[in-house]
Amino acid sequence: MSAALVLVAGIVLVALIKFWRTLYRSPLRHLRGPRAPSVLSGHFNQLAATHQALIREWVNEYGPNFKIRGFFNAPSLFTTDTKAIHHVLTHSTDYCKPLDARRLLARLSGPAGVLVTEGEQHRNQRRVMNPAFGPVQIRGLMGVFHEKSLALRDYWMSQVSEDGSIRTNVGDGISKMTLDVIGVAGFNYDFETLRTDKPTNEVNKAFQALFQSPLPRGTFALLARFFPILMTLFPTERTKAAAQALAVMRRFGMQLIEEKKQQIMSEKTSHSVEKKDVQGRDILSLLIKSNLASDVPENQRLTDEDVLAQVPTFLAAGHETTATATGWLLCELSKHPEFQQKLREELLSVDTDTPTMEALNELPYLDKVVRETLRLHAPVLMVNREAQRDDVIPVSEPFVDAQCTLQREIAVKRGDMVFIGIAALQTAEGVWGEDALEFKPDRWDDPPEAITNTPGVWGHLLTFLGGTRACIGYRFSLVELKALIFALIRAFEFELTAPAEDIQAIGRFLQRAGLRGQEVPALPLLIRPYRRV
Template sequence: MCNNPAFEFTQIRDLTKIFLEKSIELRDAWSTIIGSDEIGHVDALSWLSRMTLDVIGKAGFNYDFQSLQGEPNELNVAFSEAFRHGVGNMSLPVILKMFFPILRIFPETDKVLRQAQTTIFKIGKQLLADAKATLSVEAKDSKDILSLLVRSNMSQVLAPDQRMSDDQVLAQVPTFLVAGHESTGTATAWAFLALCENIDAQDKLRNELLSVSTDTPSMDQLNALPYLDAVVKEALRLYAPVFETSRVALKDDVIPLDEPFTDKHGVVYRELRIKKGQELGIPIIALNRDKKLWGEDALVFRPERWEDLPDAVSGIPGIVNHLMTFIGGPTACIGWRFALVEMKALLFILVRSFEFELAVPRDEVLIKQGFPIHRPFVKSSGRHDLPLLLRPVVA
C-alpha cells in the first residue's frame, strides 16, 4: 500500500514533537482547571478525545482543529456533529459511505449528516490540493501523513495501476480521523482507569518518567522506558478499544485448530472449512484476556507480566508483541506505531505532572458496548465519561 511509508518509524520519529506539544497543551489546560486549589476534576475521556483530534489534524493533514482551545472551526464542528449523530457507533465502511456521495446517497431527512458530509468533503478536497501543492523542491520536508501519502502516490517508481485516484486518497481523511482519533483517545483513557485501580503501578511509572531530565523526549527516549512500554501494552491488552473485528474470505480455505472443539450437536472439529465470501469474526478481547494464554491473572492489570511473557503467548500472531489489539498479518493496523508513541507521549507528560484517582466509585464505570469503539461509561451520569480527580505532582 502506498500509504505505508507515512507510518514507518522514521516518520513517527518526526511526528513525536507534535504528540508532545499537544500533550503539554493538555497538561496546561488541566493545570488551569486546578488553579490555586489542591485538586481538580476533569472528564479525562473528553479531554483526551480533543487532544487526539488535534494530533491527527496536525500530524495527519497539517490542519489545526484547535479542539483543546475550544475554538470552533468548520471541520471540527462537522466531525463533532457526525459523531454526535451516530457515526461513532458505526463501522468504518459505513462512515466512508456516509462522507462520500460516490459511495452512498444520503436520505433527504438526515440534514445534519448531509451537512457534515458536505463540509468534510469540501475541506478534504482543499487539504488534498494543499498537500499536492507542497510537492515542490522547497517543501520536501512536509511530514504530515497526507503529504507523505500524496508524495508516495505520485512517485515515478509506482506503476500507474497501483496509484490511488483522488477520490481514493480523499477517502483516507475520514479513515485517519476515525482510526487515529477515537481509538487512541479511548485507549489512553482506559490506561488512566487501569492506573487509578493500581496506585503502585501509577507511582512506579511516575518515578520512571521523572528520571528523564526533559519534558520533550525523542521517540527513541520514550521507547527506551521499559515500564512505560509495559503499561501501554498491558492497557492495550486488557482494554483494547476495539473488541472485535472481521475479515471476509477471498477463497475457499481450511483453518487448522490448535485444539479440537465439540459443537452442541456433538460433532468434533479439528479444522474449520470456510467458503469464499464468508465473514469470519476475530474476537480481539477474548484472545487478549484468555487465561489459557495469559495465565490465571489475565483479567488483572499487571504491567510486570511483559517482563516474562508465558510461552503460550508466543503463538499469537499480533503485530505488536503477540497482542491482537492491532491484528496481524498483511491487514494489520498500519497506524500501530503512531498509536503507541502517541499514547506514550500522553502518559509521559500527564503522569509526570499529576497524581490522579477516579472521581466516582469504580463500579460506576462500565465498558459501554459500541461499534467499533468501546468507551468508558458512567452509570450515574448516563454518559461516556472518565471523571478523574487530579493533584499536581510536587517537585
C-alpha cells in the same frame, strides 16, 4: 402501497431467501454454541462491550471455536483460536470485511478509505502509505507529540481551582489533544481544539457529528445496516447530519489537497515532479507525491478520490485508538495508585520534558503499563470477516461438535462470517491465568508462553490486528500514547470520582471507559498537580 415500500419489500424478501439458504447450507450449523435470543438479530446485541463477561462465559463453555447467530439466525464462527485467527488474517483475499461493515465505514470516509477498500486497490493504498508510518517518519513527529501533550497538560493546569484540583471528564481533553495531533501530523493543519480563546470551527463540528455521536440502535438501525436503501428512502435526523458533516469533510480534504499540490508545483522550476520533491513530513504530503511524481508507475498512483478518502479515515483511526487507550490507562492508574506512583518515579527520572522516541521506548515500566492497558482494554472488541470462497480453517486442538463428531478443522462456505474475539482472547484465563481480568503491568516480566502464537503485528497481542490488514498506524499510536502519558503522569495525580465497580466499557464496536448507565461514555477523574517533596 407505495412503490418505495414495494421495492423495499422485494429487497428484504430476496435477502431473506439468501439468509435462509445460508442457514441450512452452512457447515457452521453443526458447531456447538449458545441459543440466540432473537430470530432477527441473532446474537448481534450481545456482542457489545457491556456483554464481554457473557462472551467469556461462552468461551469457557464451548471452547475457542463455537457458533453464534447473525442476522436472521445465520450461523457464524466465533473464534479465539490463534491458529484459526492466523489463517483468516493471513488470507485477506479469502476473508474480507463484510459488505455491511464496509458500507457503514464508507458513510464515514467514502468508498475509497483504506479501512473500506479490498483487493488490489487496498494493496496499492498500503504500498503508498506504508512509508509514512515507518520508524524514521514517526521519529520525525516526536515534536508534534510533545507539543500537543504539553498543551493538554497546560490546558488542565489552567483549570485547577482554589482547592488545588479539578474534576473533569478526561476523555474530553484527551480527544481534543489526539485530534490536534492527527491534524498536524496527518495534514499539517492545526485544529487548535485546546485553545479556549478560539470557537469551534466547521471542521471540528463535522468531526464530532461523524465520529463522536452515539450510533443509532433498534430494529430499523439493524435493518438499515444490511439494506442501506432504507436510509435513502427514510432518512433520519442523524443520517442527514452525517451526510452534511461528510460534505464538510470532503470540502476540507479537497482544500488541503489543492493547497499541497500548488505548494509542490510552485517550488518546482521544471514541469516534472519526483518523489524527493515532496519534503513535508505529514501523511498527506507523502500521499500526494504518488499522484504527482513522474517517477512513480501509473499503476501505483492514488487517485484524488483515494487521497481524499484518507482524510476522514485518518482523522477517525488516528484519533480514536490513542484517545480510548489513554482513557483506560488513566482509569487503571487511578484504581491502582501504587502503580501510578511507580510509573511517575520512572518518568521523573528523565531530565527533560521532551525525550526522544528511543528514550521513551527504553522506559521499561512505561512499556509494561502500555502493554497491559492494550491487553486488558483493546479499543476494538472484535472484527469479523466474510469467507469469499469455500474453505477449511485449521484449529489448534480437535474439538467435538454438536453432533458429537470429533473435528480437526472447520469447514466454511462462501458467505459465512468469522468473528475474531480480540478482547475475549486477550482476557482468556486459559492463556493469561486466573488473574486475566486484573491490571498487572508486572505480568509482562514473564508473559505466558502461549501468547507467542498470537498472530498480532505488535507485542503478541491482537490490539492492532495482524496479517496484511494490520493497523498501518500502530507505531504512530504507540509513540503518541507514550508521549502523552509521559507528560501527564509527571505533572498530575489522578483519582477516581466514582466507585470502581461503576466504571465499565461502553460501546458496540469500540470499548470506551465510562460509567454504568451512560449512553455517551464519560470518565470523570479528580486531577491534582503533582508536587515533588
